[in-house]
Amino acid sequence: MIRRNQKQLNRLNVFTDAVLVFLSYIFASWLWLGVVKQDENMASLTNLRNGAGLAAVLYALWTVIVLGAMRVYRMTRYRKLSWELRNVVLGNLIALVTAAALLYLFRLQEFSRGVLGIYYVTAVTAMVAKRVVLRTALRSYRAKGYNLKHNIVVGGGSLAKRYAKIVTDDKTLGVHLAAIIPPKGDWATWLEAQLHGEGIDEVVLALEPEELGVTVQVIQLCEKSGTKVSVIPFYNDVIPIRATIDSIGSIKLIQLRTTPLDEPFNAVLKRTFDIVFSALALLLLSPLLLLIAAAIKLSSPGPVLFRQERVGLNKKHFTMLKFRSMRVNEREDTAWSTDVDDRRTWIGALLRKTSLDELPQLWNVLRGDMSLIGPRPEIPYFVEQFRETVPLYMVKNQVRPGITGWAQVNGYRGDTSIPRRIEHDIWYIENWSFGLDMKIILLTVFGGMINHEVIGKQE
Numbered sequence: 001m002i003r004r005n006q007k008q009l010n011r012l013n014v015f016t017d018a019v020l021v022f023l024s025y026i027f028a029s030w031l032w033l034g035v036v037k038q039d040e041n042m043a044s045l046t047n048l049r050n051g052a053g054l055a056a057v058l059y060a061l062w063t064v065i066v067l068g069a070m071r072v073y074r075m076t077r078y079r080k081l082s083w084e085l086r087n088v089v090l091g092n093l094i095a096l097v098t099a100a101a102l103l104y105l106f107r108l109q110e111f112s113r114g115v116l117g118i119y120y121v122t123a124v125t126a127m128v129a130k131r132v133v134l135r136t137a138l139r140s141y142r143a144k145g146y147n148l149k150h151n152i153v154v155g156g157g158s159l160a161k162r163y164a165k166i167v168t169d170d171k172t173l174g175v176h177l178a179a180i181i182p183p184k185g186d187w188a189t190w191l192e193a194q195l196h197g198e199g200i201d202e203v204v205l206a207l208e209p210e211e212l213g214v215t216v217q218v219i220q221l222c223e224k225s226g227t228k229v230s231v232i233p234f235y236n237d238v239i240p241i242r243a244t245i246d247s248i249g250s251i252k253l254i255q256l257r258t259t260p261l262d263e264p265f266n267a268v269l270k271r272t273f274d275i276v277f278s279a280l281a282l283l284l285l286s287p288l289l290l291l292i293a294a295a296i297k298l299s300s301p302g303p304v305l306f307r308q309e310r311v312g313l314n315k316k317h318f319t320m321l322k323f324r325s326m327r328v329n330e331r332e333d334t335a336w337s338t339d340v341d342d343r344r345t346w347i348g349a350l351l352r353k354t355s356l357d358e359l360p361q362l363w364n365v366l367r368g369d370m371s372l373i374g375p376r377p378e379i380p381y382f383v384e385q386f387r388e389t390v391p392l393y394m395v396k397n398q399v400r401p402g403i404t405g406w407a408q409v410n411g412y413r414g415d416t417s418i419p420r421r422i423e424h425d426i427w428y429i430e431n432w433s434f435g436l437d438m439k440i441i442l443l444t445v446f447g448g449m450i451n452h453e454v455i456g457k458q459e
Contacts, residue, residue: 025056028119063095070435142174156182157208195225278365310377318369321360374402375425409443
């Protein structure tokens, strides 16, 4: 019942968002063109001869697709409201920018910035308000004892206690803990009696290593009663977020370290976007690239490009390109730069401050050495150090390195904490989506290119 209700709520969420987007665009067109600009074609909401109706439909469809790609509609009661609202705001911005560009490119509609501004504010406000009201109503509803998940925990150790504390402390989860059953004594008979009726929605296995012998029996009891069962593995603290199960004959093989990019469709989508974006960027930015190259050549003797060996996908080494920002020196492969590094040139300091020295890496992206978005690659000298001292450091080499990444837009660039950077890199790898890449690109363009560390590590 709970799962069916959640699916219905998610479908309703998609439909109402599409309606809100449609109405927001019609309202923005009417208000700006009909009221402010006195356009006779928009004097009435029913007169849509200027293409506002078509644009509203396209915006509605594209917005829910983008929000879906950002997993906004994969909602469960465990997802935080702040996460959802943040992705709604950013997802609407991504949808607006991309849809407006396409509408303009194919001349489907002429529009003004006033319409787009009013539309964005209206749509985001409506969607955020809808979610706040819905969450408030659900919290109130659950506080009165409705729409609760009634769970039983089987386990007598720290995992069971941790789970119980989490669901008990956070009332918004709507989880009622019916019992915690240590696997001792006549526990099986008691559990079977509890599962016989309709009162229990789920059994959570939270067993310690010494309790694992009862696993099969618990699962069999749950299947016998048709009750959903979830497992908190005893290696919970080291297992990643995503794991998949393969089979070899009758053997189930748990792949602990899998990512969304292991799926062929996702990998092709990301690589296709990398090729198209990097090719267009190199073409459009060619005048700027030539100007920077000339400035570097005039600033100091040496090559325009700085070439450095880095470690990339599957630990393969490649040559990463940057605009040279320092005088030619012998420490470029074993030393980081500092805030007062006398190796910098005047143009180099400016390039590093604005991250324009990274632009040649678009060629690395086009070649396939790198991706637009991903963990930053490191030089082999430091890889050998960090692999021994930073837990999970080498996991980042399971995907292509990027020009920018989740760690960078969250402030972990240059001379910052390597463990914290790796935490962000691994989160990105495990939670990749096309929408997340678009989010990182926007965050990079609108603020992420400025190096607040002045001159950080030689990245």
